Amino acid sequence: MECVRCGICVEGCPVFMVTKWETFSPRGRMILLEKIFDDDSFKKSIFTCLTCGRCSILCPIGIEVYDRMEKKRKKLRKLNLAPPRYYFISNSIRKFKNPFGKEFKKPDFILKYSPTKKADVIYYPGCTSVYREITLSKSVIDVLERLKIDFVVEHEYCCGSTALRTGDDAEVAEPNFKKLQYVIEKTGAKTIITSCPGCYKPIKSSYDKLFGGLSCDVMHVSQFLVDKIDELKLKKTDKIVTYHDPCHLGRGMNVYHEPRALINKIADLVEMKNTMKNSLCCGGGGGIRIAYKEISNEIRRKRAKEALKTGADMLVTSCPYCYLNLKRANMIEVKDLFQLISEVMSETIRDNNHIKIKE
Amino acid sequence: MVRFDTFKTIIHEISAIVGEEDLSIHDSVCHTYSFDTSLHSGKAIGVARPESVEEICDILKIANKYRIPIIPRGFGTGNRGGAIPYNALVLDMLKFNSFSIDSKNLKLEAGAGALFSNIRKSLNSKNVFLPPEPDFDVCSIGGFVATAKSGRRTIKYGNIKDYVLGLDVVLPNGKFVELGSKNFKHSGFDVKDLFVGSEGSLGVITKAYFKILPKPKDFAVIMVNVENLKMGVELSIEILNEMLPTSIDYLDEFCSKALNMKGKLIAIELDSYTNVDREVEKIEELAKDYGNVEVHKGKKAEKFYVSLKSLNVRLKNFFKGFPVVEDFELPIVTIPFVCEEIKEVLEKNEIKHAFYCHLDSGVIHPIMFFEKESVRKYEMLLNDLCSIVKQHRGYIAGEYGIGIVKSKFLDINSLEIMKHIKKLLDPNNIMNPGKMGL
Numbered sequence: 001m002e003c004v005r006c007g008i009c010v011e012g013c014p015v016f017m018v019t020k021w022e023t024f025s026p027r028g029r030m031i032l033l034e035k036i037f038d039d040d041s042f043k044k045s046i047f048t049c050l051t052c053g054r055c056s057i058l059c060p061i062g063i064e065v066y067d068r069m070e071k072k073r074k075k076l077r078k079l080n081l082a083p084p085r086y087y088f089i090s091n092s093i094r095k096f097k098n099p100f101g102k103e104f105k106k107p108d109f110i111l112k113y114s115p116t117k118k119a120d121v122i123y124y125p126g127c128t129s130v131y132r133e134i135t136l137s138k139s140v141i142d143v144l145e146r147l148k149i150d151f152v153v154e155h156e157y158c159c160g161s162t163a164l165r166t167g168d169d170a171e172v173a174e175p176n177f178k179k180l181q182y183v184i185e186k187t188g189a190k191t192i193i194t195s196c197p198g199c200y201k202p203i204k205s206s207y208d209k210l211f212g213g214l215s216c217d218v219m220h221v222s223q224f225l226v227d228k229i230d231e232l233k234l235k236k237t238d239k240i241v242t243y244h245d246p247c248h249l250g251r252g253m254n255v256y257h258e259p260r261a262l263i264n265k266i267a268d269l270v271e272m273k274n275t276m277k278n279s280l281c282c283g284g285g286g287g288i289r290i291a292y293k294e295i296s297n298e299i300r301r302k303r304a305k306e307a308l309k310t311g312a313d314m315l316v317t318s319c320p321y322c323y324l325n326l327k328r329a330n331m332i333e334v335k336d337l338f339q340l341i342s343e344v345m346s347e348t349i350r351d352n353n354h355i356k357i358k359e
Numbered sequence: 360m361v362r363f364d365t366f367k368t369i370i371h372e373i374s375a376i377v378g379e380e381d382l383s384i385h386d387s388v389c390h391t392y393s394f395d396t397s398l399h400s401g402k403a404i405g406v407a408r409p410e411s412v413e414e415i416c417d418i419l420k421i422a423n424k425y426r427i428p429i430i431p432r433g434f435g436t437g438n439r440g441g442a443i444p445y446n447a448l449v450l451d452m453l454k455f456n457s458f459s460i461d462s463k464n465l466k467l468e469a470g471a472g473a474l475f476s477n478i479r480k481s482l483n484s485k486n487v488f489l490p491p492e493p494d495f496d497v498c499s500i501g502g503f504v505a506t507a508k509s510g511r512r513t514i515k516y517g518n519i520k521d522y523v524l525g526l527d528v529v530l531p532n533g534k535f536v537e538l539g540s541k542n543f544k545h546s547g548f549d550v551k552d553l554f555v556g557s558e559g560s561l562g563v564i565t566k567a568y569f570k571i572l573p574k575p576k577d578f579a580v581i582m583v584n585v586e587n588l589k590m591g592v593e594l595s596i597e598i599l600n601e602m603l604p605t606s607i608d609y610l611d612e613f614c615s616k617a618l619n620m621k622g623k624l625i626a627i628e629l630d631s632y633t634n635v636d637r638e639v640e641k642i643e644e645l646a647k648d649y650g651n652v653e654v655h656k657g658k659k660a661e662k663f664y665v666s667l668k669s670l671n672v673r674l675k676n677f678f679k680g681f682p683v684v685e686d687f688e689l690p691i692v693t694i695p696f697v698c699e700e701i702k703e704v705l706e707k708n709e710i711k712h713a714f715y716c717h718l719d720s721g722v723i724h725p726i727m728f729f730e731k732e733s734v735r736k737y738e739m740l741l742n743d744l745c746s747i748v749k750q751h752r753g754y755i756a757g758e759y760g761i762g763i764v765k766s767k768f769l770d771i772n773s774l775e776i777m778k779h780i781k782k783l784l785d786p787n788n789i790m791n792p793g794k795m796g797l
Binding site for chain 1: 385388390395435629669671676681682731
């Protein structure tokens with residue numbers, strides 16, 4: 001389907017909201033799609049797409065601009081026209097199995113659950129929760145332990161998401177696909193769960209298209225936990241929270257209600273102005289933080305302001321990357337959903353600095 | 360064309376006015392500002408984003424000094440090529456995006472770059488409304504006024520010209536003027552009217568002042584399935600003999616399918632400050648001999664008009680190519696056979712098409728689908744279509760403006776007067792040259 005330049009998408013794009021240049025809007029990007037220009041604005045246009053998919057929701061004929069951008073990025077990469085940091089990340093994923101540019105030792109709490117035995121469930125935490133924000137994967141493991149789930153943790157390779165979103169070849173994600181398939185066969189697991197929507201989308205949907213898919217169910221942890229919502233025995237606290245829909249989980253995979261169902265058991269949920277399918281990106285999507293940090297920061301401030309406006313005590317999300325990004329805006333307390341669940345279950349949050357459980 | 364070294368000087372001078380951040384001469388940026396929603400495209404030499412009237416005044420003085428063509432641009436959603444630059448500097452007006460609503464005095468002030476759909480939402484929340492609405496409301500206020508666009512509701516509420524109370528304009532010589540009284544009444548020569556529909560050829564509109572109305576309390580849409588357009592027109596005439604509805608639209612089977620409905624449809628919109636029950640009853644009685652009648656109120660009725668705004672885009676689900684919409688105005692009784700004649704021409708030329716018409720104001724919108732690179736084919740076809748319309752005493756551009764698409768069909772005597780006025784205000788022809796035959 002070709003774009004007819006109707007412009008409905010323009011004002012809905014977070015990058016246009018903060019730059020106000022047609023060139024950095026979905027319509028501008030579609031105009032540039034067939035072209036190559038040798039100037040910085042051209043690169044900036046193609047590489048500032050957050051791949052958040054908000055424009056596709058607004059488009060009357062549902063053009064998936066993000067998909068076209070990923071393909072365009074692929075072409076530009078081959079012509080050596082991508083910002084240098086993108087190559088750095090791709091190389092890092094290939095060399096160090098993570099996008100952070102150096103080798104990491106796998107933490108002990110992950111090694112403890114190595115997939116060496118039979119198990120029902122494989123938990124794939126994703127690079128950010130294993131190497132950067134370890135509380136997040138620890139929280140998920142804690143919740144799984146409390147539910148007495150028979151699980152192992154697999155995390156050797158990066159899922160490849162950042163590289164794929166910025167136009168790298170499928171081959172960058174292949175080692176992870178193969179390893180996951182191997183672990184599935186070895187453990188006999190029926191389900192893979194992941195707490196990172198950035199990993200969830202490629203593992204559940206891109207791997208299908210690229211490699212033919214994995215031989216088991218793939219779920220986001222919020223979906224997995226909703227099925228066990230009564231067993232969680234969550235207690236209502238006196239907190240008011242707002243929920244930020246991660247783009248790849250909400251618009252990307254249509255998971256809106258599960259995280260909300262879990263939050264509603266714990267706290268009073270107030271929605272932001274832009275929520276569910278209209279939700280704004282946190283500014284961290286599509287790899288734009290790598291090369292266009294200023295734009296990314298302005299978008300996250302915009303999102304954090306929306307959260308503040310609700311009057312909520314904290315912003316809850318269910319993506320390690322959104323969590324990290326919004327937390328660094330330093331504007332509102334931010335928690336990952338599973339961190340919150342783990343804290344409520346362990347009742348370690350009775351003191352006043354945290355959440356009070358309603359008696 | 361200016362010489363390269365002169366161009367560098369100009370860019371340097373304009374950059375000193377708006378700041379480096381708000382001027383771009385990157386080819387990629389220029390390219391994205393070289394389109395509107397027509398088949399045509401042009402070439403911008405640069406894009407400047409002024410944020411104050413003073414900056415615009417200074418830019419126009421420089422443009423006069425070096426004879427640089429200037430194109431004011433709002434949201435780039437026009438479809439007549441009016442805002443397409445041809446070796447011109449684009450003035451992106453989106454920084455003039457503030458607006459304020461005075462619901463007590465029934466007035467609205469809006470910057471040229473304010474988005475009409477945003478204003479509509481705010482007006483709605485304050486229980487007031489600006490009745491004229493373009494068929495497609497993702498447009499800037501500046502573009503709306505400068506093209507004198509209109510859509511539904513014209514017969515009952517008039518068009519945008521009837522609501523403009525004043526305009527702030529930077530004249531081509533760089534002088535800022537406030538035109539119109541900004542009050543409901545005005546005696547004498549009303550110069551502001553000249554700028555409504557001037558398509559950026561006489562100066563840069565920076566702000567517009569409007570009268571607004573209280574929002575009607577009741578609202579309904581009545582859908583009647585008709586066998587053909589002729590029956591639709593007959594029903595429409597019967598209705599107009601009895602009452603003044605807000606709008607009467609005709610959608611052919613493709614248009615109704617694009618909006619998830621079936622068959623040829625007449626949609627009659629009613630609004631009232633009390634309630635519309637009596638009118639609804641009367642129309643039901645009149646329409647029962649024509650076909651199946653459905654009455655919608657509230658959300659469902661609103662949803663219909665929201666989706667109608669993106670009709671030509673939605674039609675892409677059924678037709679390949681790029682939609683081009685015409686806006687021929689005709690005496691209502693001639694609509695069925697003029698549409699037949701147009702249809703014949705389109706079929707002969709193998710152009711896929713659909714018809715959407717305003718049966719109250721007599722505007723027909725053939726929505727035609729062309730390959731992207733077929734400007735010439737379209738222009739040749741347009742000659743035929745316009746001569747059909749003229750034969751039946753219709754007007755070739757009822758709603759969307761003239762731009763470059765319709766300029767050659769303008770009446771020669773009007774054009775001569777327009778040229779005199781243009782010469783008086785813009786002797787160096789820097790403002791949107793080549794549009795509207797100027």
